[in-house]
Amino acid sequence: MHDGLTGFRTLLYKEVLRFWKVSFQTVGAPVLNALLYLLIFSHVLDRHVTVYGDVAYTAFLVPGLVMMSLLQNSFANSSSSLIQSKITGNIIFVLLPPLSYREFYAAYVIASMLRGLFVGCGVLLVSIPFVDLPMAAPAWIFAFGLMGGAILGSLGVIAGIWADKFDQLAGFQNFLIMPLTMLSGVFYSIHSLPEFWQKVSHINPFFFMIDGFRYGFFGQSDVSPWLSLAVVGVCFVFLAVLTLAMLARGYKLRA
Amino acid sequence: MTSPAIRIVSATKRYGSLQALAGVDLEVAQGEFFGLLGPNGAGKTTLISALSGLVRPDGGIFEVMGCNVVSDYRNARRNLGVVPQELVFDPFFSVRELLRIQSGYFGIRDNDDWIDEILANLDLTAKAGANMRTLSGGMKRRVLVAQALVHRPPVIVLDEPTAGVDVELRQGLWQFIRKLNRDGHTIVLTTHYLEEAETLCGRIAMLKSGKVVALDTTENLLRRFASHSLSVRLEQPEVAAALGGAVTAGGWADFPLDRYEDLEPLLARLREAGAKILELRLGEADLERVFVEVMNRA
Numbered sequence: 001m002h003d004g005l006t007g008f009r010t011l012l013y014k015e016v017l018r019f020w021k022v023s024f025q026t027v028g029a030p031v032l033n034a035l036l037y038l039l040i041f042s043h044v045l046d047r048h049v050t051v052y053g054d055v056a057y058t059a060f061l062v063p064g065l066v067m068m069s070l071l072q073n074s075f076a077n078s079s080s081s082l083i084q085s086k087i088t089g090n091i092i093f094v095l096l097p098p099l100s101y102r103e104f105y106a107a108y109v110i111a112s113m114l115r116g117l118f119v120g121c122g123v124l125l126v127s128i129p130f131v132d133l134p135m136a137a138p139a140w141i142f143a144f145g146l147m148g149g150a151i152l153g154s155l156g157v158i159a160g161i162w163a164d165k166f167d168q169l170a171g172f173q174n175f176l177i178m179p180l181t182m183l184s185g186v187f188y189s190i191h192s193l194p195e196f197w198q199k200v201s202h203i204n205p206f207f208f209m210i211d212g213f214r215y216g217f218f219g220q221s222d223v224s225p226w227l228s229l230a231v232v233g234v235c236f237v238f239l240a241v242l243t244l245a246m247l248a249r250g251y252k253l254r255a
Numbered sequence: 256m257t258s259p260a261i262r263i264v265s266a267t268k269r270y271g272s273l274q275a276l277a278g279v280d281l282e283v284a285q286g287e288f289f290g291l292l293g294p295n296g297a298g299k300t301t302l303i304s305a306l307s308g309l310v311r312p313d314g315g316i317f318e319v320m321g322c323n324v325v326s327d328y329r330n331a332r333r334n335l336g337v338v339p340q341e342l343v344f345d346p347f348f349s350v351r352e353l354l355r356i357q358s359g360y361f362g363i364r365d366n367d368d369w370i371d372e373i374l375a376n377l378d379l380t381a382k383a384g385a386n387m388r389t390l391s392g393g394m395k396r397r398v399l400v401a402q403a404l405v406h407r408p409p410v411i412v413l414d415e416p417t418a419g420v421d422v423e424l425r426q427g428l429w430q431f432i433r434k435l436n437r438d439g440h441t442i443v444l445t446t447h448y449l450e451e452a453e454t455l456c457g458r459i460a461m462l463k464s465g466k467v468v469a470l471d472t473t474e475n476l477l478r479r480f481a482s483h484s485l486s487v488r489l490e491q492p493e494v495a496a497a498l499g500g501a502v503t504a505g506g507w508a509d510f511p512l513d514r515y516e517d518l519e520p521l522l523a524r525l526r527e528a529g530a531k532i533l534e535l536r537l538g539e540a541d542l543e544r545v546f547v548e549v550m551n552r553a
Contacts, residue, residue, distance in 0.1 A: 254311050
């Protein structure tokens with residue numbers, strides 16, 4: 001039986017199956033990491049810090065940790081899958097079939113979003129016993145979760161295609177993704193920062209992803225969720241266009 | 256008029272200072288068993304990669320079953336199955352999972368009947384549930400062949416398919432490929448085992464430095480480029496040179512023979528020259544000699 005979407009669906013299925021087969025490493029480990037962050041930071045800071053007036057620090061921290069885990073794992077999924085396939089050479093099994101570059105992009109990004117969402121939901125679930133977490137506007141949670149996953153999934157595709165060795169990919173992750181995540185307000189409200197660093201935070205798109213996501217929980221945020229949505233939307237469109245252009249040209253894939 | 260299985264016109268590709276393809280023209284008719292030979296770096300893999308969309312050529316036209324590999328890439332790729340040279344595999348999946356996934360990439364669902372048939376023909380049925388990592392090199396090679404066949408392509412390109420495969424499995428593989436050819440599949444083979452190419456291929460192209468330097472039926476190539484030969488060990492080897500023979504070590508001398516009919520006159524001339532023959536060997540024309548001759552001339 002033939003149909004036009006089977007190729008795309010198969011690539012998506014393969015990418016999901018790939019991380020699911022090693023879910024202990026790809027889902028379980030990041031959830032455990034986030035839980036450790038939660039236990040340590042909440043133990044140290046919960047009695048000393050409140051945010052947005054009366055929000056306990058642990059409650060404030062959880063959405064940040066959920067989003068941080070979601071973003072990092074979305075990036076890890078597409079980037080690691082692509083670089084492994086390139087280095088082992090099995091990328092040809094995806095390049096030989098009649099898949100369009102749009103199907104290629106969509107499959108890798110959606111699979112990344114799914115892994116990010118799995119991990120994010122896992123972190124949220126294990127956090128529930130430790131914190132009383134409101135959900136003031138779930139639609140915003142959903143919107144920023146999806147957009148964040150799509151942005152980092154796209155960045156992962158870019159990094160996976162660009163990098164020729166694991167070392168380069170690690171550089172991308174450690175010198176770009178990690179600092180942008182850590183300096184985005186996961187662990188603090190930017191209002192607690194000096195004015196200069198507040199301004200710096202405003203040029204970090206990860207800040208808007210996390211701030212908008214957090215708005216969905218508390219109905220409060222450092223900046224308007226609409227502004228965050230606009231910034232995140234522009235980032236996604238830019239990265240999607242860039243990634244599609246790379247794939248259309250066959251950059252580093254079809255020499 | 257049916258379109259050729261493969262049509263390549265003025266193909267060029269350069270990697271930096273290396274001209275990998277320097278204007279290749281090639282046509283392979285439907286149903287042919289075609290050989291693509293050449294030394295390492297001749298451009299065979301680049302040509303196959305450009306045909307299958309893995310490499311973007313700098314210029315030229317590539318068509319598979321009349322479908323342009325750029326403007327009509329979906330149909331071109333559906334018509335083509337490629338067995339790559341490198342032993343590559345996805346370590347996350349079992350053999351059957353891989354074949355189902357590969358079928359899906361080509362838009363085919365519910366392909367298990369054909370997958371079972373391929374597995375049986377390639378002697379892989381017992382390994383259907385095994386993870387790729389656990390297979391031997393020869394088995395991995397056969398899985399690559401299976402992956403190229405899951406979508407039943409009319410044109411199959413095999414890039415060094417028997418490298419690392421033991422003799423028994425190699426015979427089985429060729430039996431299966433011959434059956435596919437008899438069923439109407441066009442086969443394009445690159446190999447360094449020239450005796451395989453000689454036995455299997457009806458027509459052969461030889462590449463050197465990105466150019467086609469010979470293209471003909473296997474029979475014609477053998478006739479044109481390689482004669483039979485007579486090797487004799489003589490008591491007085493110096494006699495051979497006067498009669499057009501090439502003296503080699505150990506008192507041996509080689510004489511080219513265009514036809515077997517030339518044998519008796521040559522022996523008569525040796526007798527007349529007073530040469531005493533101690534040993535004698537007849538050499539058959541083979542593709543290896545053709546290959547060496549063509550590469551030296553090009």
